[in-house]
Amino acid sequence: MKKPTIVAIDDEIDFIDMLEDYFKLRGYEINVASKAAQGIELINNKKPDIVILDLKMPGINGEEFLGLLKSKQPKTKVVFVSAFDDAGKTKARILNAGAYAYMDKPLNSLKELEKVINKAFKG
Amino acid sequence: MNIYSIPYIIGGAISLFLGSFVAMKNRTSATNRIFFLLCSLFSIWLLSYAIAYSTSSDKIAMICAGITCTAVIFVGTVLYHFIVNFLGLERERIILYFVYLITFILGYFFITTDYFLAGVYKYFWGYFSKAGKFHPYYLVFQTLVLVRAYYLVYITLKNKKAELSSLKQIQIKYFLAAAVLLLPSMIDYVPKYGVEIYPFGFVFILFFLSVIAYAIVRHQLMEIEIIIKKTLVFAGLLASVFAMLLLPTFIIQEYLTRGATFGGRVLGLAISGIIIILAMRKIENFLINVTDRYLFQKKYDYKELLKTFTSEVLTVLDLDKLVRLTVDKLSDIIKITSCGVLLLDKEKNQYELTASQGIDNRNIVLGMDNTLATFLNRTRAYLSVKHQGKDSRLPARIIEDMNKLKLELAIPLIVHDEMIGLLTLGKKKSDEDYTQDDMDILLPLSRTLAIAISNAEMFEELGKTQAEAAQQEKMAVIGTLSAGINHEICNPLGIARGQCEAFLLNIKDGLYKNKSAEELLEKAQKIMEKVMHETDRATAITKRLSSFAKPSRGVISNDININNEIDEVLALVGYELKLDKINIVKEIDRDLPFISADKKQLQEVFFNLIRNAAQAIEEKGKITIRAEEKDDKINIEIEDTGHGISEDKIGQIFNPFYTTKDPGKGMGLGLFIVRQVVERNRGRISARSRVNGGTTFILEFPVAKRLEGVKG
Numbered sequence: 001m002k003k004p005t006i007v008a009i010d011d012e013i014d015f016i017d018m019l020e021d022y023f024k025l026r027g028y029e030i031n032v033a034s035k036a037a038q039g040i041e042l043i044n045n046k047k048p049d050i051v052i053l054d055l056k057m058p059g060i061n062g063e064e065f066l067g068l069l070k071s072k073q074p075k076t077k078v079v080f081v082s083a084f085d086d087a088g089k090t091k092a093r094i095l096n097a098g099a100y101a102y103m104d105k106p107l108n109s110l111k112e113l114e115k116v117i118n119k120a121f122k123g
Numbered sequence: 124m125n126i127y128s129i130p131y132i133i134g135g136a137i138s139l140f141l142g143s144f145v146a147m148k149n150r151t152s153a154t155n156r157i158f159f160l161l162c163s164l165f166s167i168w169l170l171s172y173a174i175a176y177s178t179s180s181d182k183i184a185m186i187c188a189g190i191t192c193t194a195v196i197f198v199g200t201v202l203y204h205f206i207v208n209f210l211g212l213e214r215e216r217i218i219l220y221f222v223y224l225i226t227f228i229l230g231y232f233f234i235t236t237d238y239f240l241a242g243v244y245k246y247f248w249g250y251f252s253k254a255g256k257f258h259p260y261y262l263v264f265q266t267l268v269l270v271r272a273y274y275l276v277y278i279t280l281k282n283k284k285a286e287l288s289s290l291k292q293i294q295i296k297y298f299l300a301a302a303v304l305l306l307p308s309m310i311d312y313v314p315k316y317g318v319e320i321y322p323f324g325f326v327f328i329l330f331f332l333s334v335i336a337y338a339i340v341r342h343q344l345m346e347i348e349i350i351i352k353k354t355l356v357f358a359g360l361l362a363s364v365f366a367m368l369l370l371p372t373f374i375i376q377e378y379l380t381r382g383a384t385f386g387g388r389v390l391g392l393a394i395s396g397i398i399i400i401l402a403m404r405k406i407e408n409f410l411i412n413v414t415d416r417y418l419f420q421k422k423y424d425y426k427e428l429l430k431t432f433t434s435e436v437l438t439v440l441d442l443d444k445l446v447r448l449t450v451d452k453l454s455d456i457i458k459i460t461s462c463g464v465l466l467l468d469k470e471k472n473q474y475e476l477t478a479s480q481g482i483d484n485r486n487i488v489l490g491m492d493n494t495l496a497t498f499l500n501r502t503r504a505y506l507s508v509k510h511q512g513k514d515s516r517l518p519a520r521i522i523e524d525m526n527k528l529k530l531e532l533a534i535p536l537i538v539h540d541e542m543i544g545l546l547t548l549g550k551k552k553s554d555e556d557y558t559q560d561d562m563d564i565l566l567p568l569s570r571t572l573a574i575a576i577s578n579a580e581m582f583e584e585l586g587k588t589q590a591e592a593a594q595q596e597k598m599a600v601i602g603t604l605s606a607g608i609n610h611e612i613c614n615p616l617g618i619a620r621g622q623c624e625a626f627l628l629n630i631k632d633g634l635y636k637n638k639s640a641e642e643l644l645e646k647a648q649k650i651m652e653k654v655m656h657e658t659d660r661a662t663a664i665t666k667r668l669s670s671f672a673k674p675s676r677g678v679i680s681n682d683i684n685i686n687n688e689i690d691e692v693l694a695l696v697g698y699e700l701k702l703d704k705i706n707i708v709k710e711i712d713r714d715l716p717f718i719s720a721d722k723k724q725l726q727e728v729f730f731n732l733i734r735n736a737a738q739a740i741e742e743k744g745k746i747t748i749r750a751e752e753k754d755d756k757i758n759i760e761i762e763d764t765g766h767g768i769s770e771d772k773i774g775q776i777f778n779p780f781y782t783t784k785d786p787g788k789g790m791g792l793g794l795f796i797v798r799q800v801v802e803r804n805r806g807r808i809s810a811r812s813r814v815n816g817g818t819t820f821i822l823e824f825p826v827a828k829r830l831e832g833v834k835g
Contacts, residue, residue, distance in 0.1 A: 014618045014657065022625045025634050056610070058701045083613040105610075106617025110624050 004049035004121035006030040009039035010081070011057040019052065022110050036060035043069065048076060050100075050117050055082035055090065063094060070098050077120040081105055081113070127248035127321065128173035134325040135169035138162045141332055157205045164201060165328050167194040172322070176249030184243045184250030192240050192252055193230050195311075199265045200226040202302065203272040209298065210279050222268055229261060246319050254315040262312065273302060293556065297338035305331040363406050425564045428456045437571055442579040446478040449572060453548065454480045457561075461529040461549030465489060466576065467542070474545060481549055482529055489545075495524040499535040500542045505566065506533045507557060532557050534565060536573035543577055586803075593727065593796045594674050610698055611664040615657035622650045622657075667694055671730070675723040679804070681827045683720045685750050685757060686711050692729040696737070704743040711750040718757055719827040720804040731797045732761045732820050739765025739818060752826065759822040768812040776810060 006028055008019045016032035023030040031046055033039035036059040043051060051069065055062035066078055080094060083105035091102045100120045107113055142162020145155050168191050175187035200222055207215045233239045241255040276299045280292065308324030308331075431452050439445040446464040454462045461481030465474040474496055476487040489496040498521055499506060506521075508531050525533065530547040537543070546569050548557070557565075626647065629635050635643055693707065700707060736746045744764040751758055768776060777798045801808045805825055812818035 012614050012618070014653070015614060015621075018618055018621045018625065022621070022628075025629060026632070056702050058704070083610045083617075105613045106620055110621050111628060 003028045004117060005046060006050045006052060006117065007039065007042045007046055007048040008032045008052040009036065009042075009057070009060075010034065010052070010054040012054070018110075023114070026114070036065075043073070043076070047073060049121050051076055051078045052113075052117075053078055053080050055080050055084045055094070063090075063097065066094065066097055066099055079103065079113070079116060079120065081107065125177040125249050128176040130323075131169040131173035131176070131325055134329055135166040135173065138165040138169065138328065138332060141335075142166070154205065154208050157201060157208055161198065161201045161205055162332075164194045164198045165332075167191070168198065169325055169328070172251075175243070175251065178250065181243065181250070188240060188243050188250065188252035189234050192233050196226055196229050196233065196261070196265070199268045199272075202305075203268050206272045206275055206298075206302075210275065210295070212275060212279070215275065218271070225264065229264070232257075244314065244317065246314065246321075248321055251314050251322065253317070254312075258315065269306070273299070276302070294338060297334060301331045301334035301338070304334060363402075363410075425560075428452075428564065428568070431456060432568060432571070437575040439575070440579050440582045442576065442583050443478070445575060445579050449546075450478045450480050453546075457548070458552045459549050460552055461547075463487075463528055463530070463547045464536075464544060464576075465547070466544040476528075477544075484527065487528060489524065493524065494518055494520040495533065496542075496545070499533060499545060503535055503537060503542070505535070505562065505569075507531060532565075534569040536569055536576060538573045538577040543573060543580075546572065589796060589799050590674065593800065596731075596793060596796065598672065612661050615660040619654040619657040619661075622653050626650050664694070667691065671695060671723070671726060673723070675721055675727070677721055677724075679719055679721050681719045682717045683722055683725060683827070684717060685715055685725075685759060685824075686713075688722065688725050689729055689748055689750075692726055692733060696730065696733055700733075700737050700746070703737060703740070705737055705740055706743075706745045708745060708747045710747065712752065715750060715752055715757060717827040718824040720806070720824065724800045724804055728797050728800055728822070729761075731793050732822075735793065736761055736763035736765065736818070736820075739763050739767075741766060755826045757824050757826060759824070760819050761822075762817060762819040764817045767814045767816050767818055768810075769814050773810060773812050777808075 003026075006019075006023060008016050008030065009032070010016050011034050013034050016034060020030050020032050029046075031042050031048070033042050036057065039060075042048075053062055053065065062080060062082070069076060069078060077100040078098075079100055080102045081104075082102070084090060094102055101116050103113065103116065139162060142159040142165075145162070146159035171187040171190040171194070175184045175191070178184055178187070203222060204219055207219050229239070237255050238257040239255040239261055240252055240258075242253045243250045244253050276295060280295055280299070305327055308327035310320070310327075311322040311324035313320050314322050432449075436445065436448045436452055439448060446466065449464055450462045453459065459481075461479070463479035463482050464477050465487070466477045467473075468475050472491050474489040474493075476482065476485060479485060479487075491497070491500075495506075498518075506525075508522075508525055525531075528547045529549045531550050532548040534546045534548075535542045535544075536546055548565075551557075635646075638646070689709070689711065697707065733746060733748075740746070740763055746764075747760070747762040749758075749760040749762070776794050778795060798808050801822060807823045809821050810818060811821070
């Protein structure tokens, strides 16, 4: 079974390191970036199936980024993982704008994230 | 004039002045009039002898002796009369009239016969009366009258003590003491029997008068304090003039000219005149000083009391300190055994002893239904144990309360028609009473004290309101911080959880199958280290947040490092700022000296200023924080690159409820509170700004005093 290619962008290095370990070990091709610019470059180069993105991080606004990505690479699915919480308002707006999923930090489980990614890749 | 007559002239003058003034002060009072009579008799006695000593004529001496003796006969009787009147002993009057009758008869025989007054002796000091053969019988009569008089005083003090106000008791004691001091003046009878002893009995008359004068001054014996003072100064002055007039004349007469030549007298008078003109003013000042110092000593204390209170006590805004200082200074200056301030607790509706000295029970509480409190609240006048005579006995419960508070005097503290407290004063250490003079200073002082206490209470209340508002503002701000806080707490927790989950899943999914036990152990070790690191991170931020959220306890420390406190605040807001594309630049000198401040309050100040700076920046921007030491002060600048504040508004930014923010973004109390907090920490804050050029807040705190003598 083919596995999706992933790019994860988050300013929390420990977090993306953890994702990298987890997914690599399970045979996914995953690239991570802790800086916005670096992440954009990765997306341009790797043309990933899935992008895991933090909503709020220095130098990048997740919402704008989503719009940009949707216009350039419409096939790429975006999964937001964020601690940002404003009573679900942003979540609803982002899902409306075409994000595949919005998951709260801390993640309930990595397994769940993996399931969401696979579902996104298949669907 | 004879040198031996001078003391008699002085004594006579003082006596006459004292008597006249007492009589003039209250002409309708029989006691005062009798006292005048007594003083006049002393004067006649002394002045006639002065003439007898100076004259060289037997005839004049005889007339003088007659006058003196008649005056002396009446002294005992009038003294007795004075006592009867002073004590208000109506039933004694019949005996009194009888004694007067005998005295008049004796007087008649003294003048018309030689049974009592047989003639005059010529002693070294001048002529002196000679006792007749019946004179000893007169002495017995005189003694009986005096014994009766003193017995009356003694018995009244002993039996009617409960009926007499304590002020009256003290007055009587003084009077008794004075009267006993008068007795040795009977020594003057000795020369009448041919023994050549200079009759120095006048000294005891002066003692008597001095004690009476003292009692008048200190114990309101006759309420003529100021007159006494003037009398004494005047009498002293008169005596000095006499002395100066006579001494040179006497010296010149006796030693230089060997006889009373006309030229000698003129020379003597001229010298005296010059000395008097030169020294008069100085002597007067000296006498006023001496009288003030020894007789009217409290006048000095009052000046000090007033000075201390206006400059040191009443200006204090800290309520506790104010009442403590009041008690300390009052006890110290008036020299009283105990002192206390009770303040109204409006919630509990009772008066509580807030500060005291010399009161054993420090937890005294007077409810609104307490008799003492009710009494003062109703009368709105001071209450003195001593001034309540037998006509208005105080209820036993008031006395009980007063004893509990060890007070002699209770003064209500009244502001705006409300009794906000009580000032209580105990006995004076000197055992003296509170006089009208005391009250004249204590009452205005209490009124001012009441206002000062009321101000301090309001200031305290304002401080509490401010602290509450600051806390509310802070909590509101923490709400807006949630994004950053969430990130800071949830991220590490998520990572810690993820690390553990991944390890477990990897084992479950068989991904570690080909790894050795050692490799797995190493893997597990790494994961645990990471988990610990992440939980530490989360704990640290939680601690910071909860510490910041707690209200300040108002503890001033002397070792506050500005740099640390700024870092502490940046740890809370830093991430939020980064998200907002705000760059933070710190230009803080290393090794800045400490300042004295409340750590938490200082953090609140930095927090508010940094957050304000961030809010002023719309897109990207920079906040620069500088700190440096300059002239024993630490200057801190927080500069933003925001939109700035126009010149007409910069003056208002520290006003309460002034805000440029959108509704919901703050109550506008921020900078107002910041300034209050800064000032409470002995700092100053100002701001400068330019529209579109950013705003800079400037803080200035004095450097904490370095601990001297501490090495290393």
